[in-house]
Amino acid sequence: MTTGTVEVVGVQKRFGDTVALEQVDFTVAAGEFVSLLGASGCGKSTLLRIVAGFESPSSGRVMISGRDITDWPPHRRPTNIVFQQGALFPHLNVFDNIAYSLKLRNWSRTRIAAKVEEMLALVRLDGFATRGPTELSGGQVQRVALARALAAEPSVLLLDEPLSALDQKLRQEMQLELRGIQKRLGATFVFVTHDQTEALVMSDRIAIMDRGKIVQVGTPREIYKRPASIFASSFIGQTNLLPGKTTAVAGTAVTVAVGADDPVEGLAAAPLAIGAAATLSVRPEAVRIATGEAAVGGVPATLSEIVYLGNSIRIGAVIGDGTLVWADLRDEEAAGLEIGDKVRLTWAPDAATVWEGAER
Amino acid sequence: MTTPSLGVRLDGRRLRLGAAARPLLPAGAYYAVFFAIPMASLFVLSFWRAKGFDLVPDVSLVNYEKIATSPLYHALLVRTVAIGLITSLIVVPIAFTLSYLMRFVFERWAQLILQLALISLFSGYLVRIYAWRTILGKQGLLNSTLEWLGIIDQPLEFLIYSNFATIITLTGLLIPLAVLPIYSSMANISRDHLEVARDLGSKRTHLVRTILVPMALPGIRTAFAFSFLLAAGDFVTPSLVGGTQGIMIGNVIADQFRGIGSNWPLGGALAFVTMALVLVIYFAVIRAIRWVTTW
Amino acid sequence: MVRANRPGVFAIGYLAAVLLLLYAPVVVIVLFSFADSPRLSLPIEGLTLDWYRNAFDNPLMGVAVRNSLILAVVSAVGCGTLGAAFAFGIVKMKRARLRGALLGASLLPAVVPLLVIGISLAVFFSALGLHQSLRNAAFGHILVCLPFVILTMNARLETFDFSVLEAARDLGASPFRAFRDITFPLIRPSILGAGLLAAALSLDEFVVTWFNIGSQQTLPVLVWGLMRRGIDPSINAVASVLMITMVALVIGSSLYGRRRR
Numbered sequence: 001m002t003t004g005t006v007e008v009v010g011v012q013k014r015f016g017d018t019v020a021l022e023q024v025d026f027t028v029a030a031g032e033f034v035s036l037l038g039a040s041g042c043g044k045s046t047l048l049r050i051v052a053g054f055e056s057p058s059s060g061r062v063m064i065s066g067r068d069i070t071d072w073p074p075h076r077r078p079t080n081i082v083f084q085q086g087a088l089f090p091h092l093n094v095f096d097n098i099a100y101s102l103k104l105r106n107w108s109r110t111r112i113a114a115k116v117e118e119m120l121a122l123v124r125l126d127g128f129a130t131r132g133p134t135e136l137s138g139g140q141v142q143r144v145a146l147a148r149a150l151a152a153e154p155s156v157l158l159l160d161e162p163l164s165a166l167d168q169k170l171r172q173e174m175q176l177e178l179r180g181i182q183k184r185l186g187a188t189f190v191f192v193t194h195d196q197t198e199a200l201v202m203s204d205r206i207a208i209m210d211r212g213k214i215v216q217v218g219t220p221r222e223i224y225k226r227p228a229s230i231f232a233s234s235f236i237g238q239t240n241l242l243p244g245k246t247t248a249v250a251g252t253a254v255t256v257a258v259g260a261d262d263p264v265e266g267l268a269a270a271p272l273a274i275g276a277a278a279t280l281s282v283r284p285e286a287v288r289i290a291t292g293e294a295a296v297g298g299v300p301a302t303l304s305e306i307v308y309l310g311n312s313i314r315i316g317a318v319i320g321d322g323t324l325v326w327a328d329l330r331d332e333e334a335a336g337l338e339i340g341d342k343v344r345l346t347w348a349p350d351a352a353t354v355w356e357g358a359e360r
Numbered sequence: 361m362t363t364p365s366l367g368v369r370l371d372g373r374r375l376r377l378g379a380a381a382r383p384l385l386p387a388g389a390y391y392a393v394f395f396a397i398p399m400a401s402l403f404v405l406s407f408w409r410a411k412g413f414d415l416v417p418d419v420s421l422v423n424y425e426k427i428a429t430s431p432l433y434h435a436l437l438v439r440t441v442a443i444g445l446i447t448s449l450i451v452v453p454i455a456f457t458l459s460y461l462m463r464f465v466f467e468r469w470a471q472l473i474l475q476l477a478l479i480s481l482f483s484g485y486l487v488r489i490y491a492w493r494t495i496l497g498k499q500g501l502l503n504s505t506l507e508w509l510g511i512i513d514q515p516l517e518f519l520i521y522s523n524f525a526t527i528i529t530l531t532g533l534l535i536p537l538a539v540l541p542i543y544s545s546m547a548n549i550s551r552d553h554l555e556v557a558r559d560l561g562s563k564r565t566h567l568v569r570t571i572l573v574p575m576a577l578p579g580i581r582t583a584f585a586f587s588f589l590l591a592a593g594d595f596v597t598p599s600l601v602g603g604t605q606g607i608m609i610g611n612v613i614a615d616q617f618r619g620i621g622s623n624w625p626l627g628g629a630l631a632f633v634t635m636a637l638v639l640v641i642y643f644a645v646i647r648a649i650r651w652v653t654t655w
Numbered sequence: 656m657v658r659a660n661r662p663g664v665f666a667i668g669y670l671a672a673v674l675l676l677l678y679a680p681v682v683v684i685v686l687f688s689f690a691d692s693p694r695l696s697l698p699i700e701g702l703t704l705d706w707y708r709n710a711f712d713n714p715l716m717g718v719a720v721r722n723s724l725i726l727a728v729v730s731a732v733g734c735g736t737l738g739a740a741f742a743f744g745i746v747k748m749k750r751a752r753l754r755g756a757l758l759g760a761s762l763l764p765a766v767v768p769l770l771v772i773g774i775s776l777a778v779f780f781s782a783l784g785l786h787q788s789l790r791n792a793a794f795g796h797i798l799v800c801l802p803f804v805i806l807t808m809n810a811r812l813e814t815f816d817f818s819v820l821e822a823a824r825d826l827g828a829s830p831f832r833a834f835r836d837i838t839f840p841l842i843r844p845s846i847l848g849a850g851l852l853a854a855a856l857s858l859d860e861f862v863v864t865w866f867n868i869g870s871q872q873t874l875p876v877l878v879w880g881l882m883r884r885g886i887d888p889s890i891n892a893v894a895s896v897l898m899i900t901m902v903a904l905v906i907g908s909s910l911y912g913r914r915r916r
Contacts, residue, residue: 054821074824075833081825087818091840100836101826145822152826383744384757387737387801394798395764395772398779402771405778458673465666473670475909480677482855482905484684486875487894490882491680494687497886501683532676585766593768596862600882610770617774617866624778631771 002066004030004155004188006051011060013046013212020046022212024060028156028190028205033182035191035199037235038209044192047209048158051190052081065155080154082162086141088133094120094144095129101152119147122181139170146178150185157182159191163198175201196236200224208232228269230355233281240287240325242280243358246272254354256280260320262299266352279355286351287327289315289337290344298346301325303339317345406628415624423629433612433630440609440634441641443523444592447530451587452580454531455538459579460572462539463546464554474543477536485533489600492529496520496601521603529601530591537590538583545579546572573653581646588645592638609634681898688891707896710889719872722789723858726796726873730857733797735850738804739842746812758809765802772799773866780867787869795863800853807852807908811845848911855904858897 006028013021021043028034036044049055051062053074061070069077080101088097098119102112120126123143133141142162149157159178163171179202182189193199199206200220207217208231216228227233234241244258254268256278266280290298304324305316313334315327325345337343406423409416427433462470480488495501496519503515518524553571573580595610602608609630616627662670691701710716741761748754764772773795780791819841823833861875868876874897881890 052821052825054824074821075827075829077825079825081822083818083822085816085818087816087822089819089822089837089841100823100828104827104832148822148826380747381744383740383747387741387761387805390737390797390801391761391764394776394779394794398775399767399771401779401782402775454673457669461662461666461670465662466670473674476674477677478909479902479905480681482859482901483681483898484894484901485859486861486878486882487684487898488680490878490890490894491683493886494683495679532680535673535677589766589768593770595770596879610768613770613774614866617777624774627774628778631774635767635771 002030005063005065006156006188006190007061007063007066008047008051009061009063011047011050011057011062013043013050013055014058019212021050021057024212024214026207026214026217028188030188031186033179033189033191033202033204035193035203035206036209037193037196037199037206039194039235042209043212044194044209045160048081048160048190048192051156052079052158053077078155079158080149080152081158081160082142082145082149084161084164086133086145086162088136088141088144088148090133092133093129094125094131094133094136097133097144098148098151100148115151116147119151122150123147124177138166139174142166142174146181150181150187154187156188156190159189161192161194164193164195171198172201178202200236206236208235210235226269227281227353230279230281230357233353237283238326239281239283240323242282242319242323242325243321244278244280246274246276246278246354249274253349254278256354258319258321259299259301259323262320264299264347264352265349266354267350268354270356272354272356276356277358279358280352281355282325282347282352284314284326284328285312286347287325288346289317289327289329289333290346291337291341298344299325301343301345303337303341303343306334306337306339317343319345402628403632405625406632408625410623410625423626424633426626427629427633433609436607436609436612437634437637439523440592441637443526443530443598443608444588444638445641445645447527447534447591448584448587450527450531451534451538451591452542452584455535455542455583456573456576456580458535458539459543459546459576462543463549464551470543474539477539481536486596488533489529489597492525492532493520493601496525496528520601521606523602523606525601525603526598526606526608529597530594533597534587534590537586541582541586542576542579545576545582549575569653573649577650577653580649584645585642588642589638592634684891684898685895687888688895690888706888706892710892710896713877713889715872715877716893719874719877722868722872723874725789726793726860726864727854727857729793730796730800731850731854733793734800734804734853735846737797738801738808738849738853739846742805742808742812743838743842746809746815747817758805761805762802764798769799769860769862770866773863776863777866787867789868789871792864792868792871792873795867796857796860799860799863800856803856804849804853808845808849811848812842815842844911848908851904851908851911855901855908858901858904 006026008024008026011021011024012019024043024047026047036047038044046055050057051064053069053072053076057070061068063069064078089100092100095116098116099112102115107115116129117126120128123146125140125143125147128136128140128144133144136144142165145162163174163178166174175198178189178191191199191202203220205217205219206223207214208223209215210231216223216232218226218228223232223236227236227239230241233239242256242258244256246254247257247263248255249268249272252268253265254272255263255265257263258280264280266282272278299319301317301319303315304318305314307314307316309328312328312330315329315334315337317325317327319325327345405415407419407421409418409420409422458473462473466473493500497503498515498517498520500520502519503512506512507515549572553575554567592608593610595608595614598606598608599611599614613627613630613634616623616630688706689702689704691703745754745757745761748757776791776795776798777787780787780794785791819837820833823837824830828836859875861879864873864876865879874893878890878893878897881887881893
């Protein structure tokens with residue numbers, strides 16, 4: 001069965017002289033939850049709108065369930081979209097909003113009522129059928145928008161930052177709920193977001209976009225552990241980026257001189273030459289702090305910040321070249337540390353990724 | 361059916377622009393037929409000649425020559441432009457001050473005041489002109505009240521059938537039209553702008569000249585265009601309150617079309633000469649405002 | 656100084672003076688339409704409805720009212736449809752420059768003196784061999800009301816959320832169905848409001864009418880005729896009725912557009 005697959009082949013989009021998408025290739029398998037993640041203006045919404053049919057690509061093709069639908073108008077496409085602000089029809093109540101696509105298909109009244117009932121139950125809004133859109137909270141509006149889109153039984157559901165207008169707590173609830181609904185229906189969801197946590201929590205796979213290009217596609221775990229670029233590593237989660245120079249290369253294991261020419265080890269993202277300018281990325285939770293005379297190896301540093309985060313303590317330390325490196329420690333690990341302490345920063349070699357060149 | 365396209369770009373884009381422009385077509389066509397073509401016909405007609413009751417197609421400058429060489433028309437044009445200019449130079453500052461007060465002093469009442477201004481605009485064009493005749497007349501409201509109060513013994517003659525009457529009447533008619541654009545362009549000047557300028561040591565007059573006027577300039581320009589063009593082009597006001605000495609070019613133009621001894625080509629030529637003159641002065645004044653307010 | 660929020664004496668006085676300038680004529684007209692004596696001066700000695708009776712005894716009155724109403728309806732319908740479509744078209748445009756230019760162009764007839772519009776239409780119709788008539792005046796009314804209708808429709812449509820239209824298309828509606836089911840019901844109040852505005856403008860329109868209607872009457876043409884003849888208090892009565900109708904239409908128009916926000 002190929003129903004529900006999405007293939008975007010060589011899609012380009014220009015608006016006048018500005019290039020919104022350059023050469024995007026991208027596939028989604030049936031039943032997959034894929035997030036398009038990127039900062040605003042990276043082209044993620046444009047890509048979604050091209051799949052939905054609201055924009056047509058300047059070149060390239062879009063296939064859904066194996067059929068080329070590039071030239072189809074939005075109302076013929078087997079996709080449905082949930083908009084950022086819901087876009088509920090303000091003059092129709094919840095029932096009529098959800099029933100809209102079914103009425104267009106001339107379903108019988110009883111069949112429509114049953115489907116709407118089912119959808120309302122799915123989004124846990126039983127009993128809301130006669131409410132008007134203005135009588136709903138932000139979360140409820142998005143649930144109705146979801147129910148309205150799902151009622152049309154799309155092969156692919158597109159979601160354009162549907163949770164971004166909600167407050168933090170509600171958003172987290174809705175993330176899990178959306179994920180649950182997607183799993184239950186086994187439907188294909190393409191979800192656009194700028195919120196990396198959201199993408200990590202919900203997705204089977206994440207596509208990171210930057211300046212009109214997809215820069216990495218992978219599972220949340222792959223992307224977090226092995227970001228493919230400096231950009232991806234800094235966009236997903238927090239990371240320390242240390243500029244330096246390679247001093248030894250043995251396969252993927254490289255030694256980089258950072259700080260005041262202090263050698264540390266990491267894994268190369270791509271083959272590197274000795275003596276090349278490089279950037280080493282290491283996540284704060286991978287950084288350990290060694291104190292006392294006995295400590296050897298790692299990078300010498302001076303503690304400059306101690307920030308209490310509740311479940312952990314974030315320590316800032318300045319290394320030889322003035323770069324500030326963050327380390328997240330558990331409460332007991334941080335005991336006794338004072339600002340001004342001379343320490344050494346260490347990490348497991350496979351926790352650090354090394355790229356050629358400087359940060360962007 | 362093919363849709364006319366406004367696009368000049370490459371094929372794909374052009375089609376889409378055509379589709380987007382479709383709702384514009386009915387009104388666009390209406391403007392073309394009932395605005396552009398009539399204006400063009402009037403322009404063409406202004407080069408024709410009138411022979412008795414007949415119009416003779418021609419490409420002659422005879423009407424324009426008549427206007428250029430007649431001291432009567434010169435005097436009329438000068439008076440028309442002067443009255444238009446004086447009126448707009450009264451209307452725009454009044455509207456500017458009112459907009460300022462609405463924006464920064466009567467903030468809470470601004471919408472109500474705006475509505476009141478709008479409603480007065482719809483209380484009747486002819487009626488409001490006529491009402492001023494009642495107010496300013498020799499035995500009108502103002503004179504009779506002043507006499508009754510013992511301030512004057514004799515009615516003030518200059519109040520009615522004078523340029524004064526024309527100007528005050530036009531002022532009352534045009535203020536609402538000038539307030540709308542000026543107020544809306546002042547909406548994006550915040551209190552902070554003024555505060556910052558004062559903080560930097562700006563005096564009050566300086567503030568008006570360097571902050572308020574330049575920032576509200578788009579609105580001022582529209583207001584000035586409205587008030588100057590409409591005042592200079594009005595013929596109803598001078599004919600009702602301006603008296604025999606107060607006729608403006610509009611009256612002469614109107615007479616060429618609905619009067620005894622009408623001459624359409626001459627009327628058309630007068631209309632275009634007036635509009636051209638008004639436009640030139642309009643741009644000169646705008647340039648002057650800009651020159652005074654920026655440095 | 657700038658933060659001084661309480662209106663001062665100057666501010667209040669100024670506001671009062673401007674409102675007086677705007678509303679003195681209105682008050683005078685209504686007041687004297689009920690005044691006993693034909694001499695228009697204070698103090699008013701007694702009140703009467705005679706001027707209203709006089710005004711409506713005028714044999715031309717019936718025709719004038721009928722023609723004015725026809726023109727008002729024609730303007731409302733004509734401007735409502737043309738203006739709504741135009742405003743909708745430009746609001747949807749993405750390029751702000753083009754949008755601004757088109758809006759500006761659509762306002763041109765409001766800046767050209769009515770006198771010039773009136774005579775140019777007279778020339779145009781006579782070139783086509785169409786004799787001056789109510790029909791000619793009606794075309795003129797639509798033209799002079801259209802800019803104001805476009806301006807108000809544009810202001811109201813600027814807050815229109817076009818994603819509901821996309822949602823309808825997305826859910827399977829053809830462009831026509833999306834317009835019928837979603838767009839039209841949503842912008843209907845704005846169109847009605849703009850239509851009422853056009854009706855009010857049309858009731859007031861004199862100049863273009865006068866050059867194009869020939870020997871026919873409308874209320875403003877009738878009033879003009881009476882005014883030319885001298886001071887006649889029944890003018891005040893006709894004017895008051897006209898004024899109240901127009902003000903009611905304008906207030907109705909602004910209430911209509913504001914509903915369902």
